[in-house]
Each structure stands twice: as C-alpha cells, then as structure tokens.
Amino acid sequence: MRAIRVASAALLGVSALALSSPAAVAAVAKGDNNITPFGFSVLPQTIAAGGQVTLQLDRDNGGCVGSATVSSGVFDTITIPGNRSSATAVVDWDAKPGAVYKVTFSCDGVSGSTSLTIASGRTNPTPNPNPYPYPYRGVHAGEGGTVAGFDLKEIGLGAALIAGSVGAAYHFSRRRTSEDGT
CATH class of the missing domain: 1.10.287 (Helix Hairpins)
Structure with a gap:
C-alpha cells in the first residue's frame, strides 16, 4: 500500500x-525558434489594410551591424540601412481582414520572424508627418525587460x-x- x-x-x-x-520551451518544441542576436518588432501588431506599420530593430547590443531587410506577404520588402534602427511600411489594401501574416527580419545572415494581424475595416492613408523616412534612434519604450518573453x-x-x-x-x-x- x-x-x-x-x-x-x-x-x-x-x-x-x-x-x-x-512557454519558451513549448515554442522551441514547435520550431518557432526566433532567438536572434538583435531585437525586432512590428508596431502596431494589429493594423487595418492600408495602414502604416513601424518596423524596429534593436541595434544597441551590436547584434545587427549591417543593413537589414524586412519582408512579408502584406507589404513590399523594406531595407533598413545600417545607421538606422527603424523604417515604415504601408500594408497592402488587399490584405485579408482577420489574416495573420509573417514578418521576417534578416540581418547579418540571421533571420527572425513575428506576426502581423490585419484588423477588419480600412484606414485612410495619412501623410507621414516625419519628412525623413527613417527616424534616427527613436524611443525604445515597451520593448520589455532583461528577461524578455x-x-x-x-x-x-x-x-x-x-x-x-x-x-x-x-x-x-x-x-x-x-x-x-x-
């Protein structure tokens, strides 16, 4: 007994x-290994078709030195020069509402991806108030702490x-x- x-x-x-x-162990088991020497994000993560997203790289730790390319099926491929940490992209007007698209960041031979969700409805295109297409070293608010994830x-x-x-x-x-x- x-x-x-x-x-x-x-x-x-x-x-x-x-x-x-x-959750990190579960993600590795599924094959979602997005561990890169540089941080990246798409802001906002949910956007309506025709909206503008900001593609950000974390270059502070030296993980991405050269130019980076950002590609997705919902916007044209964007190149972020080595002296910039962000760029903007306009989501295609024919993006399917409710769909989740993969956004891939590639720099120095290393790639990582995140998702971008298309909201229902459409936005009116607004002109960019920034005359420079790539802001230089913007604020890194909301990126998380030292134990990200x-x-x-x-x-x-x-x-x-x-x-x-x-x-x-x-x-x-x-x-x-x-x-x-x-």
Whole structure:
C-alpha cells in the first residue's frame, strides 16, 4: 500500500513539473525558434489594410551591424540601412481582414520572424508627418525587460506548483497509517 502512495506522489510531482514548463520551451518544441542576436518588432501588431506599420530593430547590443531587410506577404520588402534602427511600411489594401501574416527580419545572415494581424475595416492613408523616412534612434519604450518573453506570474505559479507537489510527495511518503503496522 505504501508503494502505491509513493508512486502516486512521484507521479503528481512529475506532472506538476511537466505542466509548469515555460512557454519558451513549448515554442522551441514547435520550431518557432526566433532567438536572434538583435531585437525586432512590428508596431502596431494589429493594423487595418492600408495602414502604416513601424518596423524596429534593436541595434544597441551590436547584434545587427549591417543593413537589414524586412519582408512579408502584406507589404513590399523594406531595407533598413545600417545607421538606422527603424523604417515604415504601408500594408497592402488587399490584405485579408482577420489574416495573420509573417514578418521576417534578416540581418547579418540571421533571420527572425513575428506576426502581423490585419484588423477588419480600412484606414485612410495619412501623410507621414516625419519628412525623413527613417527616424534616427527613436524611443525604445515597451520593448520589455532583461528577461524578455518570461512572465513572472507564470514562473511564480510554476514554482508554487512544483513546491506544492514536492511537499505533497514528502507528506504522503512519510505519513503512516494503521495499515502499515506502526
């Protein structure tokens, strides 16, 4: 009887450990390996057909030194020169509402991708108030912290689940009943 309790407690511990793995492990398992020596983003990530998106590179850490190309099926291929960190692109008018398009950033032989969602409705094209097509070293607000992609709530919940399952396993393995003879 004691072996059943120990085995079930061990199984509970292994299950909690398996279910609390970070999202990064799941992404690598699916093949979504977007780890690059440079950061990149598309702002906004949801836009209506005909809208203008900003394509940003993080060149501060030296991961992307040369010119970068950004390509997608929803706008023309854009080249970001080596002395700039962002560019703009206009989404095609015939982009399908609700569709998610892949946007690929390539620099120095390394590529990474993110997604761009097309919202329903259309926007009126507005002229660019910036006379220069590539802003020079814009603000890097909202890019995340040093642990990009990790959610502290998920990590805390995972740690609590693991601690709880280890505690339960210890409790059930040390608990004695009248059936054991002591």
